[in-house]
Amino acid sequence: MTEASAILxxxxxxxxxxxxxxxxxxxxxxxxxIFIGILGTTLQAGFGERAGINLMDYVxxxxxxxxxxxxxxxxxxxxxxxxxxxxxxxxxVSPISRYSxxxxxxLGESLVALPQALAIIVFGFVLQIHMSPDQLWxxxxxxxxxxxxxxxxxVIVLANLGSQxxxxxxxPFVLLPQFFLxxxxxxIQNLPLPLDILSKIAPxxxxxxxxxxxxxxxxxxxxxxxxxxxxxNLAIIAAMFVVFMVVGTFLFVRAERNR
Amino acid sequence: MIRVEExxxxxxxxxxxxxxxxxxxxxxxxxxxxxxPNGAGKTTTISILTTTxxxxxxxxxxxxxxxxxxxxxxxxxxxxxxxxxxxxQNLTAExxxxxxxxxxxxxxYAPSYALMHADYxxxxxxxxxxxxxAREIHKPVRTxxxxxxxxxxxxxxxxxxxxxxxxxxxxxxxxxxxxRTLWEHLAEVRRTSGxxxxxxxxxxxxxxxxxxxxxxxxxxxxxFGTPDDIKRDLVEDxxxxxxxxxxxxxxxxxxxxxxxxxxxxxKLQLDGHSVHSILRSIETPLTVVKTHTPSLxxxxxxxxxxxxx
Numbered sequence: 001m002t003e004a005s006a007i008l009x010x011x012x013x014x015x016x017x018x019x020x021x022x023x024x025x026x027x028x029x030x031x032x033x034i035f036i037g038i039l040g041t042t043l044q045a046g047f048g049e050r051a052g053i054n055l056m057d058y059v060x061x062x063x064x065x066x067x068x069x070x071x072x073x074x075x076x077x078x079x080x081x082x083x084x085x086x087x088x089x090x091x092x093v094s095p096i097s098r099y100s101x102x103x104x105x106x107l108g109e110s111l112v113a114l115p116q117a118l119a120i121i122v123f124g125f126v127l128q129i130h131m132s133p134d135q136l137w138x139x140x141x142x143x144x145x146x147x148x149x150x151x152x153x154x155v156i157v158l159a160n161l162g163s164q165x166x167x168x169x170x171x172p173f174v175l176l177p178q179f180f181l182x183x184x185x186x187x188i189q190n191l192p193l194p195l196d197i198l199s200k201i202a203p204x205x206x207x208x209x210x211x212x213x214x215x216x217x218x219x220x221x222x223x224x225x226x227x228x229x230x231x232x233n234l235a236i237i238a239a240m241f242v243v244f245m246v247v248g249t250f251l252f253v254r255a256e257r258n259r
Numbered sequence: 260m261i262r263v264e265e266x267x268x269x270x271x272x273x274x275x276x277x278x279x280x281x282x283x284x285x286x287x288x289x290x291x292x293x294x295x296p297n298g299a300g301k302t303t304t305i306s307i308l309t310t311t312x313x314x315x316x317x318x319x320x321x322x323x324x325x326x327x328x329x330x331x332x333x334x335x336x337x338x339x340x341x342x343x344x345x346x347x348q349n350l351t352a353e354x355x356x357x358x359x360x361x362x363x364x365x366x367x368y369a370p371s372y373a374l375m376h377a378d379y380x381x382x383x384x385x386x387x388x389x390x391x392x393a394r395e396i397h398k399p400v401r402t403x404x405x406x407x408x409x410x411x412x413x414x415x416x417x418x419x420x421x422x423x424x425x426x427x428x429x430x431x432x433x434x435x436x437x438x439r440t441l442w443e444h445l446a447e448v449r450r451t452s453g454x455x456x457x458x459x460x461x462x463x464x465x466x467x468x469x470x471x472x473x474x475x476x477x478x479x480x481x482x483f484g485t486p487d488d489i490k491r492d493l494v495e496d497x498x499x500x501x502x503x504x505x506x507x508x509x510x511x512x513x514x515x516x517x518x519x520x521x522x523x524x525x526k527l528q529l530d531g532h533s534v535h536s537i538l539r540s541i542e543t544p545l546t547v548v549k550t551h552t553p554s555l556x557x558x559x560x561x562x563x564x565x566x567x568x
Contacts, residue, residue: 002364004368005364005368006361006362009361009362012370013358016350016354017349021349087346087347089339089345090346090362091362093310093334093337093339094334094362095362095364256311
């Protein structure tokens with residue numbers, strides 16, 4: 001019970017901080033809307049017919065997963081910010097397990113990422129992207145998984161970063177290639193071998209594909225869009241989550257103590 | 260209560276040990292002060308004792324629990340006030356207190372103050388009254404004064420009834436009235452709870468009231484004991500004398516076999532003699548006689564000065 005209360009307290013704190021940070025809310029919502037509104041529309045106008053799929057739907061589902069996954073991953077940087085502002089000392093001297101601390105942070109940043117998803121979905125309706133109640137229900141479940149998965153990825157990346165500045169410099173290099181390797185905007189079925197290998201080890205790919213499983217499941221165009229079925233994606237995500245979480249926490253705690 | 264044995268810490272890429280084989284003990288209920296100039300190794304020591312930093316060598320225990328192998332047990336037994344405030348500026352005072360209470364498993368999580376257990380709300384109300392912030396308890400801590408934040412941190416750190424309260428230079432950056440209020444508050448805490456207090460500071464006046472003091476310099480223990488022990492053992496007692504006939508006085512002092520250093524005025528080590536007997540034995544008419552009664556500050560400067568030579 002102690003650990004559960006502590007995890008919820010950590011998550012609660014992150015969510016409260018989001019609600020009190022208006023600038024962050026505006027910035028968080030602006031980017032995905034630009035991506036879908038401008039990029040999705042122009043891609044559909046230019047290549048939609050040739051691609052044989054609705055690129056608006058394709059980009060929408062890709063950006064939805066990417067936004068939540070990335071927001072959650074980047075949110076974990078706040079652990080470094082806490083360290084620099086000395087607040088993490090208060091957390092790290094408490095008797096709870098180090099895994100609970102990281103799990104609380106991941107849960108908190110997932111909660112912070114989900115309101116963005118809600119805004120994107122509302123924007124999707126404005127752009128007349130069709131979403132049935134059944135699709136929405138599946139997407140909501142997928143969003144929860146994607147958010148937690150992004151948080152775990154954030155842990156493994158920041159585990160060996162000394163400062164928030166270092167994290168801000170490293171994260172774009174880790175995230176940007178995945179935008180294209182994960183197939184957010186572009187289908188990735190026929191990549192050259194080296195890129196195909198890189199794509200298969202890019203964690204974001206499985207988050208995006210899971211979201212497409214949820215959206216396209218049962219639709220005629222699903223064969224052209226989906227890479228793996230939902231079960232396979234969930235199994236890969238679960239395995240990566242455990243590895244990121246365990247190794248990331250171990251490395252982060254070791255870096256904290258062995259300065 | 261606290262046992263430190265041959266503790267060593269060398270930071271990565273550092274050429275010297277920040278803490279270099281220190282050993283000392285702190286008894287239960289004691290007010291213990293770790294004193295030393297900046298860079299002496301005080302914060303490193305406190306970080307190891309509170310489990311946030313791993314030692315390179317040696318060992319330390321708090322109430323029988325090893326700080327490395329039984330870190331979680333140690334964390335339950337200690338409360339910490341860090342050098343720089345560790346309150347979340349975005350949260351209210353109550354939210355900071357609630358966060359601490361939940362991390363230490365004192366209450367079950369609830370999403371708002373109103374839904375928290377009645378005992379918790381009562382405790383917060385009492386705490387707010389004690390601190391005189393009944394009206395501000397639900398306001399962000401960034402609106403609080405430095406002194407008030409420190410008091411809030413102390414109250415927060417005592418919520419889980421720690422056996423040892425560590426304070427790492429808690430008055431750094433506080434103005435004089437805030438510092439005084441803090442000390443009064445801390446004295447009250449000692450009186451009412453009997454908690455062992457482990458304080459690091461470089462302000463000497465804060466060490467005068469200590470039961471025992473450990474002086475660190477360049478990572479080593481250079482003195483240990485009660486404030487009186489330190490004054491007595493490590494500061495030389497001497498008398499300064501001078502005369503119009505300085506050559507005559509110098510010759511006479513040499514003839515009498517007194518140890519002198521510097522001068523004029525000449526510094527005579529008492530070396531077991533009384534000031535009275537020394538003065539009676541000198542025949543040269545004296546123009547200056549000055550006795551030296553060491554303060555803790557003299558002792559401190561003497562000790563730290565010696566090691567930096």
